Amino acid sequence: GAENAALPGPRAEPAVLPELTREETLAELEAARTAGEPAPAAQAVAGPEQRAQPYVGPRPKIVTRKGWGADESLRDKSFAYTGTVKAAFVHHSATGNNYTCAEAPSVIRGIYRYHTKSSGWRDLGYNFMVDKCGTVYEGRAGGVDKAVLGAHTLGFNSNSTGIAVLGSFSSAKPPKAAVDAVAKLTAWKLGLSGANPKGKVTLTSGGSNLYAKGRKVSLHVISGHRDGYSTECPGTRLYGQLGAARSASAKLQGR
Template structure:
């Protein structure tokens, strides 16, 4: 993901979401324009977005707002309409009344759907805030139409009677008298230079547990009902790709010392931002994992099905995106987090017989990725976001642990 940061200052740490490049602190601008009238939209479970239209090329003077915990800018033009622009914000702590310094937002996409029609900055996790100031210094393309600031309050979560947690499955036992190590299964590959399987709204058949080579047990998964997703926000149709042959690992770039009980609030805020500000059909990630190793369902459509995500620009097809909640540039990923990532990768790849320590090929679907559209790229079956897109995600410390993660996932596949 793209990275923007702000200092941790609450029980829910103040740090950015969904970014992967370090934030810059800038000097404040000298001029300001009158504050526009906000527009508030409330959702189930007490969540809301407050939208402030931004005057072209102007400053939004410091002002009080409805409480929020995440912010970002969206616009109606192309995703790169603010390329080379300077966008910076400062916020007021709702508990202390203190204003933060200025923080720059990342304006160029490194995640999202390959055919995104709307642009947005990387969101910034602020913690509980009730004031904001914004400055936009446009790039060569000028100010895109419909430029606006969105403030997200994740609320308490939408109530639901659906299953809140899928329990972990018991270890897969090999057939009586059979080998203890399942045979290696060569993953399917796209034709050289050809496209991968296009998305479909028709759900594929569910895999039969234990039938594929290297099948690992499913870890426990907190469902969307468990983290309080408001299902009325997302697109009500699901979208599927071909069999999942690749896991891309991300980090959300929130601070690493959060209480794990607060992880659902972070996920709800990302979800609202991805849908309401970015204009995506659902949250971009297929799964998320917190520092305590808890796995969360991301994009809806079935945890065991190849749901088409919006996580790695150009390589969302035939892959799944898993986000580690936290920032792992310098901070080392905790052991339980790595265990959760390994367990999820082993299970998800095992559903299609893909060895977690193997390799696979994907075809780039976007010129905005690291590779021109149509390029066939050879990946490790478990790769970092940066392997497909020019970004620092999932952070240097977590990226350095991917070889260990692949080995641990492969060991789970072989029992």
């Protein structure tokens, strides 16, 4: 009846997850730990009373799927998860640079339709997207703080997260706001699993045009798509900014 119309549905999703300070981010991790959720590796107990401060950056503001207008009927109803997020692969969407930031949600909806309808994937391939103004968007569904299995780097989708910067950066320089956002997002996302943004990690290839299936490959914790798969992505100019993003990300983690 009409009297029930105002009642929210089960766990109504917000359009935006607000930015948290580092203290709030740590408090949220601690609350999850005491609630009995599996603690990220970074939260090793230093002693009976003393808990090591995990290296984790503050959670950035994230526009959720609801916020960018995802049509949830396009994706699989179930979610797919991987092990631990040990690496982040950076991409460019190659969808051009002439969009305004207000148009970014419609660009994302187009990529989402292409991945699900044209490519037949279960959902959007990327775990996150970043626009030219530095806004972070939730990609594949399943929880921004969870190890959601994406479809972004053939051979290395397991134990990784995929971040696409909206635009084409083969010859155009990526906006500073976008590179800063990649640093901020990885400082938080990789920090949840204790990964060092300036470090290297050994991943086992699932099979790609660069590395045969089963081959163990040493990669940067923050890598470009081309590091795991032979492609122009994320564009030479964005790829050249990854070193700066690694340093900034580690700094945000308190390393």
